[in-house]
Amino acid sequence: MQERVTSTVTPLADPQSPLFAGFNAEDRALFRAAAISQKSIGARMDLVREGDIPKGLYLIAEGWAVRYRQRSDGSRQILAILRPGDLCIDPPGRPLNHAIGSLTCVRYGVIPYPNFEDPPAGSSDLPAALWRRQLEVSSVQLEWIANSGRSAYERIAHFLCETYSRAKACGLVRDNQCEFPLTQHDIACVTGLTSVHVNRILQQLRREGLIELHGKRLVLLEPERLGQAAIFDSAYLRTSAQRAPAWTI
């Protein structure tokens, strides 16, 4: 059952090393081994509330979740979209300054903060997988920061491209369509705009024949042209390889 594992630690050095080879079946096995608990939660609930101390690493297995911050004036800011395979790694022992919440029903697992001195028997790639994931997360965060200086039109178009592209990487796109359970108000929370303005920009995108968006589905009628409008280059999403549509943990 266990093959020979040369090392409990993982090389970062080589771009070809397992650390940067993509999130594969092997990784999934790792996460399965690591998950202490597996949970489900309904739509629009909190997995972790602001001020809570995270119990470990949160691995989203299915559904849509977000990191978000609630402002004192009642407005929200979404800080990250969490899809299957996404991992929330936060400093242990410190209260989170934002919340992790679900948009749809979410299945997820909690992985205890790993102690690399005692690797789970027979596996060794956890630290590598964690690094890969964290660099991916960072890469997306930088992209979101870059968007903060752009127009509403570009921000929204970029966000649609990113969401579509991430779904595509999981094999969740068919006929240029993907699931899209966010309301216009949610898009506003992502982009830092008002829902009224989001509505108007979406109408513009529709008028231009670039998208369809209704019934929790997004259609990119002309992905190429939308990408150009958004100045979207998907390379930042490709720090690791293909993913699976859902994760068994």
Added chain:
Amino acid sequence: MQERVTSTVTPLADPQSPLFAGFNAEDRALFRAAAISQKSIGARMDLVREGDIPKGLYLIAEGWAVRYRQRSDGSRQILAILRPGDLCIDPPGRPLNHAIGSLTCVRYGVIPYPNFEDPPAGSSDLPAALWRRQLEVSSVQLEWIANSGRSAYERIAHFLCETYSRAKACGLVRDNQCEFPLTQHDIACVTGLTSVHVNRILQQLRREGLIELHGKRLVLLEPERLGQAAIFDSAYLRTSAQRAPAWTI
């Protein structure tokens, strides 16, 4: 050739573990051991250009540097401020989709992508230190994303608070003053605003008796009140402990 060294991996589990204890003298020694090259570069130069494949991890030892993206229309967006002790960790083997540049003269080192199978002799905390730093970086990035939904006034005030607070953590604040070599145009690139608008907001902050800003120095006349205006909570910067004003590598 390789013996099994249990401690080449590092425990993440315990909040008290060295991984989360702060960036200390020991870490500095580690980085010194790890740095293959030590360089200096003049103000307003690129350490890494867009499209370059990073040669390793970049450790800023002294000065002010930034990650920035150059847009096709000529405008810039600054994605991160890099101060002494800050580390740029990017996926190896992939061209960077932005640049790393200096604002002032910068002293820095390049750390080869570590191969955890062959840890530097006699030391073992590198992976721990890297994790700590990366989580710190991520934490700041989330804060910047949260700022994208706020007003120009709040964004600018928040940025000043962050810069001041980070300088303070390094012992670089005296008499409520710290170094501040950014031009108003640079602040605009950070906040995604125009320099004209930045200028007007800065004047407002001055009129309100909150700041002084000239001659590459920033004075917070009333740090408390500015923090409230910016809705600034420094907790997100405190994922590790005190730092040194400059790093010997």
Added chain:
DNA sequence: CGAAGACTTGAAAATCATCAAAACGAGTGG
């Protein structure tokens, strides 16, 4: 069917960008 949420619309106001020019300041060379 009724109710709640989501989407849409219009008008007015605030915020922020753009353009253009002037004032200021630090450095440089005469």
Added chain:
DNA sequence: CCACTCGTTTTGATGATTTTCAAGTCTTCG
């Protein structure tokens, strides 16, 4: 020391973008 330059800061006027407020319509779902 002055004159000159160059980059930075400041100012004013104008226009575009985005928000706010308020009301309406459309969906969905029990």
